[in-house]
Amino acid sequence: MLSVGVIGTGMIGRDHIRRMTSVLAGVRVAAVTDVDFDVARSVAAFTGAAFRDSGESLITDASVEAVVVCSWGPTHEQYVLAAIAAGKPVFCEKPLAPSQEACLRIVEAEAAHGSRLVQVGYMRRYDPSYRALKAVLATGELGAPLMMHCAHRNASVPGFYGNEMAITDSAVHEIDMVRWMFGEEITAVQVLRPRRNSHGGELQDPLMLLFEMASGAIVDVETSVNIRYGYDIRGEIVGENGTASLGSLSPVRVRLGGKASDPVPADWQERFQTAYDVEFREWIDALRSSGRTSGPSAWDGYAAAVVSDAGVTALRTGERVPVVLAERPELYAPETPT
Numbered sequence: 001m002l003s004v005g006v007i008g009t010g011m012i013g014r015d016h017i018r019r020m021t022s023v024l025a026g027v028r029v030a031a032v033t034d035v036d037f038d039v040a041r042s043v044a045a046f047t048g049a050a051f052r053d054s055g056e057s058l059i060t061d062a063s064v065e066a067v068v069v070c071s072w073g074p075t076h077e078q079y080v081l082a083a084i085a086a087g088k089p090v091f092c093e094k095p096l097a098p099s100q101e102a103c104l105r106i107v108e109a110e111a112a113h114g115s116r117l118v119q120v121g122y123m124r125r126y127d128p129s130y131r132a133l134k135a136v137l138a139t140g141e142l143g144a145p146l147m148m149h150c151a152h153r154n155a156s157v158p159g160f161y162g163n164e165m166a167i168t169d170s171a172v173h174e175i176d177m178v179r180w181m182f183g184e185e186i187t188a189v190q191v192l193r194p195r196r197n198s199h200g201g202e203l204q205d206p207l208m209l210l211f212e213m214a215s216g217a218i219v220d221v222e223t224s225v226n227i228r229y230g231y232d233i234r235g236e237i238v239g240e241n242g243t244a245s246l247g248s249l250s251p252v253r254v255r256l257g258g259k260a261s262d263p264v265p266a267d268w269q270e271r272f273q274t275a276y277d278v279e280f281r282e283w284i285d286a287l288r289s290s291g292r293t294s295g296p297s298a299w300d301g302y303a304a305a306v307v308s309d310a311g312v313t314a315l316r317t318g319e320r321v322p323v324v325l326a327e328r329p330e331l332y333a334p335e336t337p338t
């Protein structure tokens with residue numbers, strides 16, 4: 001049984017706690033914390049976990065073998081570094097940290113520790129549909145991938161969601177996904193600003209991102225975060241011989257009143273529920289069997305942050321912005337993301 005401590009009992013923190021207490025076996029939530037003591041105390045009471053009054057005291061708690069960080073992005077670095085200092089595996093929700101400099105500090109701390117402790121919550125790598133798409137690509141039957149068309153559509157976003165978050169908070173998932181899907185780095189980013197959706201007020205929404213891949217392939221990502229009709233994630237790879245795209249995700253097709261329709265998920269929680277389950281299942285199994293994590297690494301978190309920073313600069317300037325990565329420590333070989 002793996003004993004886990006969870007920092008941040010907000011929306012996704014509570015969902016991961018539910019997953020670890022009600023869905024998955026071989027794991028228990030030993031302790032929880034949040035700067036909002038009331039919410040953390042009520043989650044502790046509900047789950048039987050211990051309440052801790054800070055992330056640091058949770059990390060050094062002897063009953064906590066592994067840490068899950070689900071607090072706001074700007075707080076991730078301090079907790080991930082504290083977990084590395086304590087020698088404990090840490091699953092950190094995306095983004096690893098809000099800046100590439102902060103991510104690099106984590107990479108350097110983990111490399112100095114000498115073995116992998118950090119996994120970043122890029123759950124699309126665990127989604128059955130994305131995995132099936134990658135399997136098709138791996139057969140080579142499509143020929144070389146030339147382009148990928150992606151869409152990342154949210155029905156709506158909270159009031160604090162600013163222009164840059166379409167890149168740093170939303171499209172950062174596509175950034176990680178395409179590095180993993182193509183097994184190569186993104187080398188430059190451009191951002192186009194289409195006509196604004198009036199549902200977003202002053203928000204620059206939608207955006208069209210263009211990623212140049214090391215091979216010369218081009219990936220476009222539409223972010224629309226006020227699309228109203230639901231949460232819709234799309235991806236289609238165009239190869240030399242054919243195309244492959246994410247399949248329909250609806251479990252049911254309704255034919256009614258002269259129309260046929262597929263229900264659309266309401267949000268990320270519904271769309272990626274299986275992916276989060278598999279992500280945690282594999283993380284827990286890996287820690288229990290070998291004590292090691294093998295999912296998206298601190299290096300992947302860093303690389304995503306560098307691309308995301310380039311995207312923010314491209315959004316501000318309208319320029320094409322090259323992506324320049326630091327030298328990768330030996331710990332994160334092999335050459336291509338897996």
Ligand SMILES: NC(=O)C1=CN([C@@H]2O[C@H](COP(=O)(O)OP(=O)(O)OC[C@H]3O[C@@H](n4cnc5c(N)ncnc54)[C@H](O)[C@@H]3O)[C@@H](O)[C@H]2O)C=CC1
Nearest residue numbers: 008009010011012013034035036070071072073075093094
């Ligand atoms: N993988 C995915 O698809 C998703 C990932 N996320 C990521 O998960 C993280 C949390 O997002 P949500 O749960 O949506 O936010 P939220 O606002 O619902 O929850 C965050 C919680 O962290 C707490 N918190 C803030 N600072 C803290 C600190 N210093 N120490 C301890 N607790 C602190 C807040 O009080 C709040 O309860 C973010 O990094 C976000 O990007 C969120 C949604 C989906």
Ligand SMILES: O=C1[C@@H](O)[C@H](O)[C@@H](O)[C@H](O)[C@H]1O
Nearest residue numbers: 094152154169170171173268
């Ligand atoms: O990570 C997530 C949210 O933070 C973000 O705001 C959404 O746009 C993403 O689809 C979701 O997966």
